[in-house]
Amino acid sequence: MATVNQACTNSIWLISRGRHPILRLLRDVLPPNLPASLNSLQDEFLWKNSPSSEAGDFSSSKTWDFLHPVGQSFNWTKPIWFKERIPRHTFILWMAMRDRLFTRDKLRSWGLNVPSSCLLCDAYPESKSHLLTDCIYSREIWTGFFRRSGLSPPVSLEEIVVWSDSLSPQRKVNTNCKILVQAIVYCLWRDRNSRLHSSNSKPPHVLSKEIQTILRAKHRHQGVIPLHLVLSFQFVISLWLVAAAIVVVAYRFFWFLVGGSFVFPLFGVF
Known part of the structure; x- marks a missing residue:
């Protein structure tokens, strides 16, 4: 890499006469003549940490902030990522909240020739909101768990997730509720995929028992010292x-x- 002082002499640019696009671009953008005083000045390297910042010293933190801009913040982030979570349940719920689940409405919007009906009820078009909260099948799962406690969760999935973290002043109650919400979403999505790939369907009460089994296993794991210890x-x-x-x-x-x-x-x- 040549410096400015090496690329010119007697205020004349030393640029090859070749026809390479870069050389032609340099001849077009560089000034035809340079002041004689520039030859005696020492070159100085400056760094722009972003296109809008002024040239100056290099800053690793500012460069990182420019390359990794802060994304949009959501009020449902904390209720999803908590210490007692079940990782695979959290991942599926996070995918749902980011609208990354491959539901049939999304596949059809990409031009794929797939049926539009919901795999759980086969009565309405399948979408994320319908599949996880509005469907008759999924609504029976939600009400079956919360009716026993006299609770009525919100309708939309986003509101349910936020609601689960502010249900009670007791942290343990909110933690159990968040674990339950994630387990319901995970099992609904798993049952949906099972119907799609193997045509195996489960009645709502069977899926509810599977969710109860998951919750009991989670509670036992939290309350008992691991066997190897x-x-x-x-x-x-x-x-x-x-x-x-x-x-x-x-x-x-x-x-x-x-x-x-x-x-x-x-x-x-x-």
Whole structure:
């Protein structure tokens, strides 16, 4: 790479006479003559952190902000990404909230020749809002879970997600509700795909029982120490007891040989 000082002499540009597009562009945009004073000045490299910023020093943070602009913020982000979530459930709900699920209305908008009817009810055109909340099948799942608690969730999926995080002043109640919402959306989408690819359909009460099984397993996992940790703890305790017994036997044998007694602080007088 040549500097400006190397590319000119006596205020004349040293540019090849070739017909390459870049060379032709340089000859068109560069001024025909340069002031003689420029030859004596030292070149200085400046960096523009964005097209609208002034030239100056390089800033990695400003360059990162320009290359990765902050996206739009949503009020449903926090209710989706929480610590106790089930990852595969969270991913499907996030896809739904971003309108990334390949429902039939989206496939038809891309020009694919697929039926338009909902795979759950086969009565109305399939869309994200219909499939997950408005469908008779999915609505029976939603009301079946919340009717027992005397709750009535909102109609749209976006409102349900936000509502699940502000249901109660108790954090545990809201956490359980968010887990339930994600499990319902995940199981509805899984059952929809099962009907599409294998023609296996489940009545609403069967799908509700599967969701209940998922919730019970999640609660057991949260309330019980994992088995491998229990076994490792028991193994450490067993080693400690064996070592303590060896120490006791060794002390007893030693003081038996010398004919004395010794007060061991943990096990009494020997």
